[in-house]
Amino acid sequence: MDLREYASKRQFGKTPEPKPSPRSRGGRRIFVVQKHAARALHYDLRLELEGVLKSWAVPKGPSLDPALKRLAVQVEDHPLAYADFEGVIPEDQYGAGSVIVWDRGHYRHPSARDEEESGKLLLDGFNRGNLKLVLEGEKLRGEFALVKTSRDGKSWLLLKKKDRYAAGDDVLKENRSVLSGKSLEDLIEGEGSKSFRRKRLSRIRVREALENADLENAPAGPMPHGIRPMLATLAREPFDDPDWLFEVKWDGYRAVAEIRKGGVSLYSRNLLSLGKKYPPIVDALRKLGFEAVLDGEIVVADDAGRPDFQRLQHYRDSRGGHLLYCVFDLLHFGGRDLTGLSLARRKEILKGILPAVPGIRFSDHVWKEGILFYRAARDKGLEGIVAKHSRSVYEAGRRSRQWLKVKTRLTQEAAIAGFTAPGGSRRGFGALVLGAYEGNELRYIGRVGTGFAANDLKEIREKLEPLIRRDCPFPAEPETRGDVTWVEPERVCEVALSGWTADGLMRHPVFRGLRDDKSAREAVPEVPQGRRSAKS
Numbered sequence: 215m216d217l218r219e220y221a222s223k224r225q226f227g228k229t230p231e232p233k234p235s236p237r238s239r240g241g242r243r244i245f246v247v248q249k250h251a252a253r254a255l256h257y258d259l260r261l262e263l264e265g266v267l268k269s270w271a272v273p274k275g276p277s278l279d280p281a282l283k284r285l286a287v288q289v290e291d292h293p294l295a296y297a298d299f300e301g302v303i304p305e306d307q308y309g310a311g312s313v314i315v316w317d318r319g320h321y322r323h324p325s326a327r328d329e330e331e332s333g334k335l336l337l338d339g340f341n342r343g344n345l346k347l348v349l350e351g352e353k354l355r356g357e358f359a360l361v362k363t364s365r366d367g368k369s370w371l372l373l374k375k376k377d378r379y380a381a382g383d384d385v386l387k388e389n390r391s392v393l394s395g396k397s398l399e400d401l402i403e404g405e406g407s408k409s410f411r412r413k414r415l416s417r418i419r420v421r422e423a424l425e426n427a428d429l430e431n432a433p434a435g436p437m438p439h440g441i442r443p444m445l446a447t448l449a450r451e452p453f454d455d456p457d458w459l460f461e462v463k464w465d466g467y468r469a470v471a472e473i474r475k476g477g478v479s480l481y482s483r484n485l486l487s488l489g490k491k492y493p494p495i496v497d498a499l500r501k502l503g504f505e506a507v508l509d510g511e512i513v514v515a516d517d518a519g520r521p522d523f524q525r526l527q528h529y530r531d532s533r534g535g536h537l538l539y540c541v542f543d544l545l546h547f548g549g550r551d552l553t554g555l556s557l558a559r560r561k562e563i564l565k566g567i568l569p570a571v572p573g574i575r576f577s578d579h580v581w582k583e584g585i586l587f588y589r590a591a592r593d594k595g596l597e598g599i600v601a602k603h604s605r606s607v608y609e610a611g612r613r614s615r616q617w618l619k620v621k622t623r624l625t626q627e628a629a630i631a632g633f634t635a636p637g638g639s640r641r642g643f644g645a646l647v648l649g650a651y652e653g654n655e656l657r658y659i660g661r662v663g664t665g666f667a668a669n670d671l672k673e674i675r676e677k678l679e680p681l682i683r684r685d686c687p688f689p690a691e692p693e694t695r696g697d698v699t700w701v702e703p704e705r706v707c708e709v710a711l712s713g714w715t716a717d718g719l720m721r722h723p724v725f726r727g728l729r730d731d732k733s734a735r736e737a738v739p740e741v742p743q744g745r746r747s748a749k750s
Contacts, residue, residue, distance in 0.1 A: 219290040232295035249316040255421035312401040314391035319351030416503035432550040442611035449618040452588035463598035465521040466513035482731035498573035510541035542577035553608035629703035642671030658692040665725035
């Protein structure tokens with residue numbers, strides 16, 4: 215037994231790992247697989263042989279799939295007492311991070327008739343670099359082989375043999391200890407500095423996501439840039455369906471985030487940068503610790519957690535409310551294009567990797583119960599819900615019927631085509647003259663003169679001043695009360711309304727805010743689609 219290398223790497227007054235003391239065992243030989251969140255998350259396979267635990271670091275973890283070959287790098291021998299070790303190695307020590315006993319049990323040589331013969335055959339196989347073994351663990355069972363490669367003196371391959379225990383299922387999804395039932399995240403809570411915990415938790419979540427079989431099957435490729443998000447179709451009413459999931463319809467700015475080592479790009483659905491407008495979101499995204507493309511909504515919530523679009527409009531000046539980036543989709547991660555995966559799988563991976571960073575929230579969902587969820591959203595004063603088919607792929611830039619939005623109140627985006635003169639003591643303008651595009655033609659849909667704050671009147675007038683034009687932008691000049699100053703229809707606003715007249719004008723419109731995140735051509739009349747069938 216030579217544990218000098220093991221001892222030389224550790225300070226036993228600081229680390230909770232066991233000292234290299236002699237320990238005799240009788241009976242069947244043991245094996246253990248420890249999951250270790252060190253500088254890189256990996257698995258350590260340890261086999262009792264010659265009075266020590268012969269040890270290999272398996273970066274991608276063991277598998278029950280005979281088609282997969284896993285690299286196993288031999289490391290220093292460990293004492294037998296290490297088989298029971300579970301805990302957190304301090305941040306200033308070798309191998310700093312949390313360790314759990316992911317699996318354990320007994321092992322033997324497949325051809326041996328008794329323990330004595332098994333020991334001789336195992337030692338012979340180890341010395342020759344071709345070690346055959348049968349594992350009898352709680353997660354790993356059946357015949358395996360460790361085969362030494364010619365690359366260097368430490369590299370082996372861990373192989374699963376074809377037998378009744380072979381399986382294509384991803385055994386690594388079982389991420390809890392067989393000793394304590396804890397996960398790596400459970401162990402690390404409350405240990406070390408806040409920075410230490412945050413970095414380790416991020417590594418654990420990212421690595422466990424990278425172990426996802428769906429991710430491995432997704433096509434590899436460089437991170438895309440300038441993605442136009444997938445859009446939902448307006449629906450008349452909520453519905454129940456076991457194949458659909460339902461999310462909150464956030465009342466804010468749709469935003470795509472590209473997170474790279476070199477920095478963060480945050481932009482709107484029409485590719486306008488939002489980074490300077492909402493720097494706290496960019497700062498929060500930098501702390502995530504991985505490269506990815508996210509899709510979500512920037513909102514400002516009040517103290518009750520309700521999104522407030524007016525506060526979002528004026529956040530740069532007031533800093534009022536709680537600025538959040540509510541993330542609901544993952545388009546690229548780990549060098550893989552995830553847009554071809556089902557929505558349910560994308561959201562599962564997303565939920566696993568998003569850490570608890572202030573300003574970033576995972577936008578969760580419910581299954582099946584769309585009607586009840588809609589009623590709850592309406593009762594809480596939310597804008598509505600979004601229904602998404604759980605198997606939908608991500609169709610960038612396309613408005614799909616696989617995603618449906620159901621509003622609790624009518625709203626309409628409109629291109630500002632002009633404004634009227636203010637009356638009485640009012641400053642700036644009286645009302646905005648609005649239009650929406652039908653094909654290439656701008657159609658008049660009414661005017662809005664209520665819902666403006668004093669600073670809205672001043673700000674909007676200043677933004678419209680450079681756009682003033684002589685002629686009316688509509689094909690035919692509509693009948694409006696009072697003289698109108700026409701403008702190029704480049705600015706977009708959102709209004710709430712009670713309904714539509716027979717000739718296509720808004721009833722009781724109320725101004726909600728400018729939509730700097732949308733282009734004028736996106737201002738189209740939103741006509742709710744009929745209720746989809748349960749099979750669609």
